[in-house]
Amino acid sequence: MECKFKKQGCGGCQMSDTAYSDQLALKQKNTEKLLRRFGKVRPIIGMQDPMHYRCKVISSFGTAKDGSLMCGLYAGYSHKVLPIADCLLEDRRCAEVVQAVRQAAARCRYTAFDEDRGTGLLRHVLVRRGFSTGQIMVVLVTVAAFLPSSRQFVNELRRLCPDITTIVQNINSRKTSVVLGDTNKVLHGQGYIDDRLCGCSFMISPASFYQVNPAQTEVLYRCAIDMAELTGKETVLDAYCGTGTIGIAAAKRGAAAVAGVESNGDAVHDAIRNSKRNRVENIRFYKADAGRFLQQLTEEDEAPDVVFMDPPRTGSDEKFLSALCTMGPKRIVYISCNPETQARDLLYLAKNGYHINVIQPVDMFPFTEHVECITLLTKTRE
Numbered sequence: 001m002e003c004k005f006k007k008q009g010c011g012g013c014q015m016s017d018t019a020y021s022d023q024l025a026l027k028q029k030n031t032e033k034l035l036r037r038f039g040k041v042r043p044i045i046g047m048q049d050p051m052h053y054r055c056k057v058i059s060s061f062g063t064a065k066d067g068s069l070m071c072g073l074y075a076g077y078s079h080k081v082l083p084i085a086d087c088l089l090e091d092r093r094c095a096e097v098v099q100a101v102r103q104a105a106a107r108c109r110y111t112a113f114d115e116d117r118g119t120g121l122l123r124h125v126l127v128r129r130g131f132s133t134g135q136i137m138v139v140l141v142t143v144a145a146f147l148p149s150s151r152q153f154v155n156e157l158r159r160l161c162p163d164i165t166t167i168v169q170n171i172n173s174r175k176t177s178v179v180l181g182d183t184n185k186v187l188h189g190q191g192y193i194d195d196r197l198c199g200c201s202f203m204i205s206p207a208s209f210y211q212v213n214p215a216q217t218e219v220l221y222r223c224a225i226d227m228a229e230l231t232g233k234e235t236v237l238d239a240y241c242g243t244g245t246i247g248i249a250a251a252k253r254g255a256a257a258v259a260g261v262e263s264n265g266d267a268v269h270d271a272i273r274n275s276k277r278n279r280v281e282n283i284r285f286y287k288a289d290a291g292r293f294l295q296q297l298t299e300e301d302e303a304p305d306v307v308f309m310d311p312p313r314t315g316s317d318e319k320f321l322s323a324l325c326t327m328g329p330k331r332i333v334y335i336s337c338n339p340e341t342q343a344r345d346l347l348y349l350a351k352n353g354y355h356i357n358v359i360q361p362v363d364m365f366p367f368t369e370h371v372e373c374i375t376l377l378t379k380t381r382e
Contacts, residue, residue, distance in 0.1 A: 013089055013367035020050050024363060027371045031361045034343045035373070038356040045219055050366030055129045056212040057087075057094040058179055061105075061112035061122040069106045071098060071125065081112075089367060094127045097136060100160040101125045105140075108153045113143045115175065121147075123172060124179050128204060130195035131214035135165040137193045139206045141179060145171050147187075154188050165193050168206050180207055198222060198249040200278050208270050209242045216364045220372060221246055223360055224308065224333050227376040230254035234305040237261070237297075237329070239290045239320070244271030244283070246308050246335075251275075251283040258283040259304070261293045290316075294323035303327045309334050315341030318348070325352040332377040337364075339373045346375060355380050 015023050024046045032041045047053065059071040062081030072084040087095060105122060113120035126139040138157065140147075147153070147169050154167055166189025172181030184191065184206055192205040197214060198221050204210050211217035224246065228236070232254045238247030241260030248271075251258045260283065262268050268287045275283050286293060290311075297303065307329045309316065315338065316324075324332070325348075332354065336342035339361070346356060358376040365371075 014369050015367050016088070018367075020046065020366060023366065027361060027363060031339050031359075031371060031373060034339045035346070035359050035375075038343075038346055038350065038375075039359055041359045041361065044361040044363055044371070045216075045223070046363045047216060047366055050363075051088050052090060052092050053213045053215060053366065054087075054090045055094065055131050055214055056210070057090045057098055057127045058124055059084075059098045059101075059127075060124050061102075061120075063112050063114070063120075069102060069110065069112060069122075071102045091129055093136070094129050097127045097138060097161050097164065098125055100157060101127070101138060101140065104153055104156040104160060107156055108149045110148075110153075126170075126179065126206065128193060128210075130193050130204070132196040133194050134163070135193035135195070136161070136163060137166050137168065137189075137204065137206070138164055139168045139170050139180070139184075140187075141170045141172050141181070143171075143173050145183070145185075147185075150187055158188065165189050166191055170206055197245060198225075198253075200245075200248050200252060200274075202243065202245060202248075202274050203270065203277060205270060207266055209264075209267060210245075211364070213364050216362060217245075220335065220362045220364065220374065221249055223362065224335055224374050225250050225253050227333050227358055227360075227374065228255075228306045228308070228331060230306070232256060235259075237294075237304040237307045239294070239307060239309040240311050241271060241285065241308075242267050242310070244274050244285060246310065247271070247283055247285075248275055248278055248280055250308065251280045252278065255306070256282065260285040261288050261290050263287065263289050291319035291323055294320060294327060298323055298327050304329050306331045306333065311336070311341075311345075313338040313341065315345050321345060321348050321352075325349065325354070328353065328379055330379050334375045334377065336373050336375075337370065339371060342373060342375065346377075349377055353380055354378065 064070045070083045111120040124141040167187040169185040171183040236255040236258045238260040247260040271285045354377040
């Protein structure tokens, strides 16, 4: 695979010059280096087709030398926009819609926001496509609440792309590198799209956390739920649950009862809506810090049989891990997007009564250095 934008400074795919089989071998080697002290590392699960897998695309607006509106990706460690129109990792339809947004915006005479001068309107466009449904959401991020000729923009974009499901304006007036602001205006459709994952239906709103590689997410979550060995009798805790994808799938796959805990209120709101749309009645969601929530369960002498944990790249803190060990669930399924911090956490758990049974890396992001890893831990006899 050859990326024509790499020489321009795009840092999106660090391994674009490496054959995919060699990428998998390297990721396997790196995972083994970090985790083999805990046991045998299973062969990494790769993709059959490792290109154009990103069903979420974010493109930033800029001004070309001739003054025209352009959009693309930031060059590494800069605010320089590279006019990338055909990324080999991005879903092809999403990429086409991004270019249609640029055309429609240009016809409406919208200009790119210049952070140094404080002029212009458009910051970013976010496009998401449902992997199984094909539904498409466009989120136009503006620095101001007023979008001139908004009806003309919507009509022009729908003329170019009749298959768009919903169009949302997001207002982000802050001086920040964060893409989305807190306010949304629905310009067309319902303001969200639907997708299916692990036999469940999920509603995806502009700020929803939803994995950008749904094909491999299905593989990742099915592996994790299989490791839990649910028989219909287990109580389950889904820590760092996000919008509830793992917990809802586990509730439908055989858990007796599931509790999901997440500190992000918007994610909890989405999780509750997703559980209702899937008619899952044996799950409850709580907005709370995961560590404090576990401490409270321990104080109340309530311990789940199985804990799924999917922390951020920084891993879990000692407060959470200490409460987890005190609680003593029979099985822990640890999903990590950073095997380095996972190794640190596994060492703590291994020293406090847990045995690592399974280590399974999964390639969620081909042509990048990132790798996900699932580990199964079981409580050792005291």
